[in-house]
Amino acid sequence: MLRHIFHHRGAAxxxxxxxxxxxxxxxxxxxxFEVFSHVSLHVHCGELTAIIGANGAGKSTLLRAILGEVPHTGxxxxxDADDRRIRPVIGYVPQYLRLDLSAPTTVMDLFMACLTARPVWLFPTRSLRPRIMKNLARVRAEHLIGRRLGxxxxxxxxxxxxALALDPMPNLLLLDEPVSGVDQSGLTLFYDIVGELRAQEDLAILLISHDLGMVARHADKVVLMxxxxxxxxxxxxxxxxPQMERIFGILPDLRHLEMRAAGEGEEGTVWN
Known part of the structure; x- marks a missing residue:
């Protein structure tokens, strides 16, 4: 089911x-072939942890391992706060989703396919529309409900x-380069929304990104892989x-990044 693309949950x-x-x-x-090894990391609620690194460094594979999609060691x-094991809800936004953009499928249809087990055409949309509108409002997209995906x-x-990954509201949100190829205004809006969600919902967020300017502005912690x-x-x-210069071949302007962390400036800085 499409629902499992966006959510992984245990019994609770x-x-x-x-x-x-x-x-x-x-x-x-x-x-x-060893993708990565000896990775130890704590991701806390209310914090955004960004993962950066060159292509092939193991970033996406780390998220897939957390989701249980690939076997791992360790x-x-x-x-919880008392170090007792729990079974959280995990939300996941992939880098891209294979969709037939030529089909007449709307945003409403996509939500219905994710939120119901029955065929969309057999389930009345009226009962779920308020829930879908609420989810879209969280990401400033309620006006898109009737828009064709293409x-x-x-x-x-x-x-x-x-918005799909936020229903139900997860404890841990995994974002795998969610704005790759998105224009600057869309990228800025997406990161602003993620920052609001972190603060309002006390989410633990693990984000893969190549945009170091946005990472400096929004991340609490950074992991270079x-x-x-x-x-x-x-x-x-x-x-x-020094690993930054060795891996990327350039040493970022730290003063420039400190300004971004303080919320100044508009343009992002990207290393691929």
């Missing part, structure tokens, strides 16, 4: 006392996918690390 429908995702000594290998625990811009489609963790800390700490 989330937990109000969810506190931390503890990733300890994580590793993933495919045959003899341990993964979701715990008529949406890249930024609009990603906001719709984010290179088949493992090459550096971790605040944006300024990681951007000042």
């Amino acid at each position: 429908e989330g937990c109000a006392h969810f506190c931390c995702t503890k990733i300890e000594d994580f590793g993933v290998s495919f045959g003899t 341990s993964l625990r979701f715990v 008529a949406l811009s890249g930024g609009e489609l990603q906001r719709v996918l984010l 290179e088949h493992g963790i090459a550096a971790a800390g605040t944006p300024c700490e990681v951007f000042a690390a």
Whole structure:
């Protein structure tokens, strides 16, 4: 079902006392090829942790391992404030979703397919419309409810996918380069919405991004991956690390990034 693309949950429908995702000594290998190893990371509620790195560093594979889609070594625990295991709801926004954009499918149809087990044409839309409008309002997209998916811009489609990932409201939100290829205005709006959600809903957010300007402005923590963790800390700490220059071939202007972290400036800085 489409619903499983956006949500992974255990027996419980989330937990109000969810506190931390503890990733300890994580590793993933495919045959003899080691994607990454010895990754240890704690993702706390109310914090946005950004994962950066060159292509092929293992960023997306890490998210897939957290979702249970690929086998891994090490341990993964979701715990409350007393370090007791819980079963959280996990929301997931993929980098892209294969859709037939030539079909007459609307945003409403997509939500109905995700929220109901019965065929869309057999389920009355009236009962679910207020719920769908509420979800779309969270991402400033309620005006898109009747729009055809093929008529949406890249930024609009990603906001719709984010709205799907927020029903039910997750404890942990995973974002895999959610605005890749989106124009600057759409990118800024998406990150502003994610920042609001983090503050209002106390979400733990794990974000993969190539846009270092947006990372500096919005992230609480940054993890630089290179088949493992090459550096971790605040944006300024990681951007000042010598590994940044070695991996990206350029040392970012730290003063420029500090201004972005303070909310100044508009343009993002992207390293691919």
